[in-house]
Amino acid sequence: NAGVTQTPKFQVLKTGQSMTLQCAQDMNHNSMYWYRQDPGMGLRLIYYSASEGTTDKGEVPNGYNVSRLNKREFSLRLESAAPSQTSVYFCASQTGSGTQYFGPGTRLLVL
Amino acid sequence: TQLLEQSPQFLSIQEGENLTVYCNSSSVFSSLQWYRQEPGEGPVLLVTVVTGGEVKKLKRLTFQFGDARKDSSLHITAAQPGDTGLYLCAAPSGNTPLVFGKGTRLSVIA
Numbered sequence: 413n414a415g416v417t418q419t420p421k422f423q424v425l426k427t428g429q430s431m432t433l434q435c436a437q438d439m440n441h442n443s444m445y446w447y448r449q450d451p452g453m454g455l456r457l458i459y460y461s462a463s464e465g466t467t468d469k470g471e472v473p474n475g476y477n478v479s480r481l482n483k484r485e486f487s488l489r490l491e492s493a494a495p496s497q498t499s500v501y502f503c504a505s506q507t508g509s510g511t512q513y514f515g516p517g518t519r520l521l522v523l
Numbered sequence: 524t525q526l527l528e529q530s531p532q533f534l535s536i537q538e539g540e541n542l543t544v545y546c547n548s549s550s551v552f553s554s555l556q557w558y559r560q561e562p563g564e565g566p567v568l569l570v571t572v573v574t575g576g577e578v579k580k581l582k583r584l585t586f587q588f589g590d591a592r593k594d595s596s597l598h599i600t601a602a603q604p605g606d607t608g609l610y611l612c613a614a615p616s617g618n619t620p621l622v623f624g625k626g627t628r629l630s631v632i633a
Binding site: 456462 | 618
């Protein structure tokens with residue numbers, strides 16, 4: 413099992429460009445999450461999906477959209493990147509008992 | 524206002540020393556989790572505590588959930604360089620599945 417995988421590992425964008433961060437899990441979990449991690453701010457929830465076909469906003473959803481493509485995949489899209497979106501992005505999936513498994517992260521720099 | 528306050532923010536100790544880090548809140552939680560994150564990687568779950576007053580041990584790590592389920596501590600005995608990392612506490616809150624504290628960054632020097 414690969415667990416939770418994320419692509420790309422690194423990305424540099426110019427302000428205004430768009431991109432999609434991909435996440436996939438092979439653990440058959442219903443729930444999936446997107447977080448951003450910034451120095452001094454900890455992990456903050458952007459969006460989550462409790463099950464296939466549903467998505468909900470987290471603490472910091474502005475500037476992002478998500479798609480739960482199927483049970484395995486949950487993507488995060490930045491339509492018009494801003495320097496404030498420079499961060500490390502983590503995807504996670506969750507067991508029924510509440511344990512979250514995280515991917516290795518995507519490091520995004522917006523110039 | 525941060526829902527989960529972790530202290531200290533940074534801790535640098537010598538190998539072999541003991542240490543305790545804290546996770547405090549004014550809210551009551553149904554459960555609380557501790558994660559460790561190493562540089563360049565995602566967080567990894569260490570433990571989940573559910574019952575007030577509960578103590579769980581994981582080798583040299585001892586986790587305690589406060590009697591009122593508002594706070595938790597992590598004690599490491601005889602710290603080793605392999606314990607270096609960011610320690611995060613997290614708990615479900617309202618409609619948010621999991622809220623994280625800002626973490627304690629531990630450095631254990633050989």
